[in-house]
């Protein structure tokens with residue numbers, strides 16, 4: 001039977017690579033994007049011409065209404081959801097002394113409340129044998145200067161993953177997280193100094209590429225990882 005995946009932040013970066021990797025596995029993909037534009041247009045084109053045909057839908061994960069509508073549309077149109085990938089996220093930089101409450105709350109709104117809203121909306125549609133994969137971050141474990149809000153939000157996702165795995169296990173649904181190191185996307189691009197420091201510390205001596213993360217997500221998404229549950233898998237080249 002064709003499996004259906006719902007991916008947030010699907011139009012670029014790691015989300016785009018995950019979409020393409022799942023399509024290569026023959027999965028039907030419903031890709032959610034926030035910003036209209038070239039990248040969203042390309043996503044719609046790729047999913048619309050895929051076999052089986054998928055769907056691109058606008059959805060800001062901080063909006064309960066948009067999440068409710070987009071997830072319901074995906075679940076109803078495709079008769080259920082087998083894979084949920086909570087990928088959308090933001091990674092702002094601010095030292096704590098300069099970090100305002102608004103920026104703190106905005107980071108949590110996207111990185112923590114977003115996955116909460118999307119996963120909760122997906123619950124009634126998730127089929128037995130399904131898999132929830134959430135993209136957290138190595139920084140949620142190690143931390144870094146200027147990243148208290150980001151690290152705290154990503155650490156929250158590790159607890160979310162563990163707890164939810166205990167709620168959904170008896171329904172035959174697995175819940176795992178992937179914690180990337182630094183990956184070549186628009187998110188990491190502005191921080192040249194951090195990237196350089198990372199390359200110096202990383203056992204492989206380089207930052208990761210989106211398809212390398214997507215490969216692990218695809219593994220956690222299907223039967224090949226049938227006994228992996230409640231885990232946060234570091235994908236960081238060895239730190």
Ligand code: NDP
Pocket residue numbers: 008009010011012013014015033034035059060061062087088089090091110114135136137138179180181182183184185186187188
């Ligand atoms: P990008 O900045 O390239 O992409 C982020 C994606 O998230 C975009 O599609 C963006 O949509 C979407 N997004 C952001 N906010 C919202 C929102 N409120 N609602 C819906 N979508 C939203 O980042 P990456 O691909 O690198 O990051 C993907 C995930 O991986 C994130 O969770 C990030 O924290 C995590 N990660 C990334 C690392 C890296 O080094 N790149 C390292 C560790 C973790 P839009 O195009 O509209 O902005």
